[in-house]
Amino acid sequence: MESVTPDSRKASARPDFSAVVPAGGSGTRLWPLSLPDRPKFLHDLRGTGASLLQDTVARLAPVASRMMVVTGVAHAAAVHEQLPALGDDDIVAEPSPRDSMAAIALAAAILEHRHGAHVFGSFAADQVVLRPDELMRAIRIAIEAAEAGAVVTIGIEPLYPATGFGWILRGEPLGDVEGAFRAEAFVEKPDLETAQAYLDEGRHYWNAGMFVMRTDVLLGHLARLQPSLHDGVRTLAAAWDGPDREASLQKVWPTLTKIAIDHAIAEPVAAEGGVAVVASNCDWIDVGDFAVLASIVEPDADGVIRLNRSAPTLALDASGTMVIGGDRPVVIIGVDDVTVVDTPGALLVLGRASAQRVKDAASSLEGA
Amino acid sequence: MESVTPDSRKASARPDFSAVVPAGGSGTRLWPLSLPDRPKFLHDLRGTGASLLQDTVARLAPVASRMMVVTGVAHAAAVHEQLPALGDDDIVAEPSPRDSMAAIALAAAILEHRHGAHVFGSFAADQVVLRPDELMRAIRIAIEAAEAGAVVTIGIEPLYPATGFGWILRGEPLGDVEGAFRAEAFVEKPDLETAQAYLDEGRHYWNAGMFVMRTDVLLGHLARLQPSLHDGVRTLAAAWDGPDREASLQKVWPTLTKIAIDHAIAEPVAAEGGVAVVASNCDWIDVGDFAVLASIVEPDADGVIRLNRSAPTLALDASGTMVIGGDRPVVIIGVDDVTVVDTPGALLVLGRASAQRVKDAASSLEGA
Numbered sequence: 001m002e003s004v005t006p007d008s009r010k011a012s013a014r015p016d017f018s019a020v021v022p023a024g025g026s027g028t029r030l031w032p033l034s035l036p037d038r039p040k041f042l043h044d045l046r047g048t049g050a051s052l053l054q055d056t057v058a059r060l061a062p063v064a065s066r067m068m069v070v071t072g073v074a075h076a077a078a079v080h081e082q083l084p085a086l087g088d089d090d091i092v093a094e095p096s097p098r099d100s101m102a103a104i105a106l107a108a109a110i111l112e113h114r115h116g117a118h119v120f121g122s123f124a125a126d127q128v129v130l131r132p133d134e135l136m137r138a139i140r141i142a143i144e145a146a147e148a149g150a151v152v153t154i155g156i157e158p159l160y161p162a163t164g165f166g167w168i169l170r171g172e173p174l175g176d177v178e179g180a181f182r183a184e185a186f187v188e189k190p191d192l193e194t195a196q197a198y199l200d201e202g203r204h205y206w207n208a209g210m211f212v213m214r215t216d217v218l219l220g221h222l223a224r225l226q227p228s229l230h231d232g233v234r235t236l237a238a239a240w241d242g243p244d245r246e247a248s249l250q251k252v253w254p255t256l257t258k259i260a261i262d263h264a265i266a267e268p269v270a271a272e273g274g275v276a277v278v279a280s281n282c283d284w285i286d287v288g289d290f291a292v293l294a295s296i297v298e299p300d301a302d303g304v305i306r307l308n309r310s311a312p313t314l315a316l317d318a319s320g321t322m323v324i325g326g327d328r329p330v331v332i333i334g335v336d337d338v339t340v341v342d343t344p345g346a347l348l349v350l351g352r353a354s355a356q357r358v359k360d361a362a363s364s365l366e367g368a
Numbered sequence: 369m370e371s372v373t374p375d376s377r378k379a380s381a382r383p384d385f386s387a388v389v390p391a392g393g394s395g396t397r398l399w400p401l402s403l404p405d406r407p408k409f410l411h412d413l414r415g416t417g418a419s420l421l422q423d424t425v426a427r428l429a430p431v432a433s434r435m436m437v438v439t440g441v442a443h444a445a446a447v448h449e450q451l452p453a454l455g456d457d458d459i460v461a462e463p464s465p466r467d468s469m470a471a472i473a474l475a476a477a478i479l480e481h482r483h484g485a486h487v488f489g490s491f492a493a494d495q496v497v498l499r500p501d502e503l504m505r506a507i508r509i510a511i512e513a514a515e516a517g518a519v520v521t522i523g524i525e526p527l528y529p530a531t532g533f534g535w536i537l538r539g540e541p542l543g544d545v546e547g548a549f550r551a552e553a554f555v556e557k558p559d560l561e562t563a564q565a566y567l568d569e570g571r572h573y574w575n576a577g578m579f580v581m582r583t584d585v586l587l588g589h590l591a592r593l594q595p596s597l598h599d600g601v602r603t604l605a606a607a608w609d610g611p612d613r614e615a616s617l618q619k620v621w622p623t624l625t626k627i628a629i630d631h632a633i634a635e636p637v638a639a640e641g642g643v644a645v646v647a648s649n650c651d652w653i654d655v656g657d658f659a660v661l662a663s664i665v666e667p668d669a670d671g672v673i674r675l676n677r678s679a680p681t682l683a684l685d686a687s688g689t690m691v692i693g694g695d696r697p698v699v700i701i702g703v704d705d706v707t708v709v710d711t712p713g714a715l716l717v718l719g720r721a722s723a724q725r726v727k728d729a730a731s732s733l734e735g736a
Contacts, residue, residue, distance in 0.1 A: 032697075314732055317725060328712070330714070330716075331715070332717045333716070333718045334719030334720075334722025338717060340715070347710060349698070349703060349708055349717055350701045351686075354701045357684055358701065361684055361701055364682055
């Protein structure tokens with residue numbers, strides 16, 4: 001990438017930190033914008049001209065000495081197109097989705113095979129971070145704690161009692177790394193009452209799925225906890241840069257255990273005392289649905305939020321209007337808090353309060 | 369037209385009644401469905417497969433021995449296409465709009481020039497009548513009263529205190545024609561209080577703009593009340609079926625007084641005692657806006673009104689949904705009483721209660 005020149009690396013990046021960006025997920029609550037063949041991370045959801053994937057890669061440039069994107073084979077070409085500075089070796093194409101642990105462990109194994117054991121981090125391609133410098137500060141602390149052997153996660157300081165995320169319980173300070181704490185437990189999405197209690201106690205963070213650790217530490221835990229998955233990714237990594245990659249993929253990939261990194265590593269290793277957490281208030285946003293999207297895009301002077309539109313948009317007797325996409329004039333009259341998504345394949349008219357139901361519509365239409 | 373065969377005429381139609389159908393008006397409150405180059409009367413607004421114009425002509429067939437459509441030159445081809453049974457002589461193309469009196473008087477003058485003085489009626493092309501047989505009953509009475517020399521209007525029995533129509537005040541029975549009454553006055557669109565009083569009194573009808581009269585009676589009144597307009601249409605009619613039509617149109621048409629038949633004839637002749645009214649409860653509907661349209665199209669089993677759609681339409685947590693046009697899937701979630709109009713040129717999302725504001729949107733966009 002242009003932003004990660006050798007010179008800029010020397011100035012600000014640690015010498016050996018690999019940033020891994022899993023680019024997957026369908027984003028069905030953003031239908032019909034996000035589609036299986038054009039998922040969320042490929043879209044410019046902030047109207048800045050950059051996709052979430054491009055934003056993610058650019059944000060990590062100051063700390064990363066190298067970048068690796070792991071994506072589905074169907075999206076590899078689009079990823080290449082959006083990130084022309086990445087080489088073929090920097091994009092790992094999965095033949096089929098096998099959940100986050102396989103994706104991250106394969107990246108770690110390939111990176112270790114190429115460069116020896118070193119610290120890497122995993123950061124999903126479809127998240128928004130409004131204060132990237134603050135996140136980089138937290139990642140530098142996480143790298144320090146990871147060098148000492150911990151699996152480190154970035155805990156997002158919570159702003160409200162979110163029921164849509166998992167949470168992380170903070171323990172005692174690590175002592176040897178300023179700003180890092182023991183992560184006592186990962187907890188699943190709570191109900192509202194529990195989430196409110198977490199918020200009140202002040203000892204919980206949102207789990208943004210960001211992990212920083214040494215390749216050998218991760219693969220060591222994996223060898224104990226998910227040995228067949230470990231062996232599989234080691235086999236793939238050994239063949240990856242030679243003539244047997246495809247044969248190895250065909251043989252090994254379908255056998256890999258489908259499991260999330262939270263269940264495979266974060267939860268059991270936290271229970272053993274091996275996970276650390278570094279807090280960050282980096283304004284991290286999981287753009288899970290159109291209501292969240294409406295909250296992060298600035299409205300124009302007339303109060304209307306326009307995203308990726310080229311034609312006139314007019315709202316009469318209507319507040320809280322958001323219109324996404326489309327090259328035809330769109331007029332909204334006498335309906336408040338409505339989101340209109342105008343794509344070539346489908347049209348969505350959504351009341352803001354019903355944003356969570358969009359995935360039901362997507363699946364209903366598929367069944368129709 | 370196929371429905372007006374010589375045989376069917378003999379069976380049910382009076383021998384000499386011409387039906388004139390003025391097909392004009394832009395219908396801006398039905399934007400973006402109704403457009404200047406494709407106005408309301410050319411659209412199938414009931415989802416029956418027939419346009420309002422085709423409906424109007426078919427409805428009049430049982431009483432009409434001939435049909436004449438008067439329309440703008442820009443729409444003559446579309447009218448021909450929708451009414452293939454009409455001959456060139458049956459469609460009068462106006463070079464420019466000069467209001468209803470010029471259109472109707474020109475038709476009357478041409479008809480009289482061709483066939484001698486006889487009774488004709490004028491019926492707008494963009495209205496809906498759900499009980500056409502009942503209207504035909506009223507028209508037959510109107511023809512009888514017209515033969516005796518009256519200008520006769522069909523008064524629609526009012527269902528609510530409408531402020532969007534003019535009203536007609538009924539006087540004494542004509543005596544010689546059962547079911548016909550003196551029309552004492554035509555009143556402009558009233559305010560709600562006045563409309564309620566009209567409804568309570570039971571002596572007022574809605575003015576649907578339907579008039580039945582002898583060609584010579586109309587042209588006689590016109591000669592007294594609008595002499596230059598009378599002379600103009602007589603000149604045009606004399607030239608119409610010869611080689612000088614175009615020259616005559618170029619010379620005379622731009623000079624014709626722009627005035628509505630209500631002001632030119634109905635109001636002054638009513639004041640003189642020369643207008644009769646025949647009441648009808650034919651379920652006449654002026655499809656003025658999308659709220660009215662929603663009231664006349666049957667919803668499907670899921671409660672959604674679909675009009676001229678070929679793709680799936682899904683409403684979740686949404687009642688009173690109407691979707692018009694479009695060949696893409698449309699999904700409405702969490703918004704009640706919303707109308708979506710999906711056309712190639714523009715997209716409208718409308719709260720039912722704001723139907724009257726649509727014309728503001730159309731004009732705003734034109735100005736943009």
